[in-house]
Amino acid sequence: MTVVDRYAGSARIAEPGEGIGLDELALATRNHGLPLEALRYEVTPPGLHYVLTHFDIPAVDPGSWRLEIGGAVDRPVTLDLADLTARPAVTARVLLECAGNGRARLEPRPVSQPWLLEAVGTAEWTGTPLAPLLEEAGLSPGAVDVVFTGADHGVERGVEQDYARGLPVAEALRPEALLVWAMNGQPLPPQHGAPVRLVIPGWYGMAHVKWLTRIDVLTEPFTGYQNATAYRLKVDAEDAGEPVTRIRPRALVAPPGWPDFMTRERFVRAGVVPLSGRAWSGRAPVTRVEVSTDAGSSWHEAALAAADPAHPFAWRAWTYDWSASPGPAELLVRATDEQGAQPVEPEWNRQGMANNLVQRVPVTVLGAAVG
Numbered sequence: 394m395t396v397v398d399r400y401a402g403s404a405r406i407a408e409p410g411e412g413i414g415l416d417e418l419a420l421a422t423r424n425h426g427l428p429l430e431a432l433r434y435e436v437t438p439p440g441l442h443y444v445l446t447h448f449d450i451p452a453v454d455p456g457s458w459r460l461e462i463g464g465a466v467d468r469p470v471t472l473d474l475a476d477l478t479a480r481p482a483v484t485a486r487v488l489l490e491c492a493g494n495g496r497a498r499l500e501p502r503p504v505s506q507p508w509l510l511e512a513v514g515t516a517e518w519t520g521t522p523l524a525p526l527l528e529e530a531g532l533s534p535g536a537v538d539v540v541f542t543g544a545d546h547g548v549e550r551g552v553e554q555d556y557a558r559g560l561p562v563a564e565a566l567r568p569e570a571l572l573v574w575a576m577n578g579q580p581l582p583p584q585h586g587a588p589v590r591l592v593i594p595g596w597y598g599m600a601h602v603k604w605l606t607r608i609d610v611l612t613e614p615f616t617g618y619q620n621a622t623a624y625r626l627k628v629d630a631e632d633a634g635e636p637v638t639r640i641r642p643r644a645l646v647a648p649p650g651w652p653d654f655m656t657r658e659r660f661v662r663a664g665v666v667p668l669s670g671r672a673w674s675g676r677a678p679v680t681r682v683e684v685s686t687d688a689g690s691s692w693h694e695a696a697l698a699a700a701d702p703a704h705p706f707a708w709r710a711w712t713y714d715w716s717a718s719p720g721p722a723e724l725l726v727r728a729t730d731e732q733g734a735q736p737v738e739p740e741w742n743r744q745g746m747a748n749n750l751v752q753r754v755p756v757t758v759l760g761a762a763v764g
């Protein structure tokens with residue numbers, strides 16, 4: 394692995410008032426978000442789920458694809474796709490959210506993939522539980538981390554690497570951790586990790602390694618780039634920072650009414666406007682969703698769908714009937730889980746991670762249509 398000096402150093406922070414650059418635009422067109430109107434679907438339809446890829450989407454041939462399980466195990470294993478898909482299969486409805494969701498709302502702005510709020514989706518993932526495979530390989534009693542490596546390769550802030558993420562062994566052994574080959578009943582599409590990816594429910598997106606080629610058991614903590622340098626909550630570049638792990642609570646509203654083409658400002662007609670959206674948290678059960686229709690001066694309880702024990706890692710629907718009077722309005726929506734509420738003021742960190750600031754939607758309420 395080499396270091397490419399001209400890209401070395403910490404992530405750049407935009408100057409005050411600096412606009413999104415062409416480099417960020419290039420990332421934003423590659424890594425598309427969920428169109429927020431698609432919050433109306435319980436399971437995100439194919440192609441509408443967000444995508445985030447650090448390097449290139451590798452063209453992996455499913456016929457010659459192999460998965461190696463090695464490192465601190467008694468019996469290293471090599472599986473092909475037929476071996477893997479012959480194992481017991483389960484389908485789980487799991488929400489994924491990029492840890493950078495909300496980054497472009499931070500001031501000053503960390504320069505990277507400039508997500509607003511749309512780096513989220515919920516799919517039905519089909520695969521086989523990881524834990525029995527690790528147990529068959531025979532985990533060393535000293536196992537600490539399990540490292541998942543993808544087929545994609547690139548340079549990030551000067552460091553050449555295969556995309557790789559370590560997970561604590563207790564997380565890798567959770568019964569919900571899956572090696573997945575299908576999404577919404579279809580073979581995994583290239584952009585979502587074909588032929589096989591990891592799904593580790595509750596964690597931010599970076600942990601769900603796509604284009605999986607290797608699983609290595611380590612007897613000491615993994616110090617690879619994507620764990621030790623990226624995905625840390627830190628304010629000063631010199632800080633080690635806390636690792637980014639589980640998804641913080643968030644609620645989003647499917648934008649009501651209709652948009653202006655260029656500004657995407659919303660318009661509705663006066664009267665009862667049914668609002669709906671989704672709420673989730675990967676760290677603790679969601680307990681409530683509140684809506685403000687007066688820019689945060691007052692909050693009202695939304696009706697939150699009961700938790701479905703069949704889908705503990707999916708999002709939950711909420712609804713609220715808004716009695717809208719003519720004039721400008723600003724909608725806010727916030728979720729609370731058993732550990733706390735979404736913040737109204739963001740917590741800044743230099744990589745722009747886990748910003749679960751409340752959503753604000755300006756809406757112009759028009760007088761009733763003339764018949």
Ligand SMILES: Nc1nc2c(c(=O)[nH]1)N[C@H]1C(S)=C(S)[C@@H](COP(=O)(O)O)O[C@H]1N2
Nearest residue numbers: 443444445446447491543556598599602603
């Ligand atoms: N191999 C590999 N896996 C990866 C990534 C990557 O760049 N390479 N990106 C991660 C990040 S940051 C996110 S948010 C999720 C996105 O998954 P999706 O594109 O299927 O929505 O994949 C994760 N897995």
Ligand SMILES: [Mo]
Nearest residue numbers: 445491492598
């Ligand atoms: Mo991400």
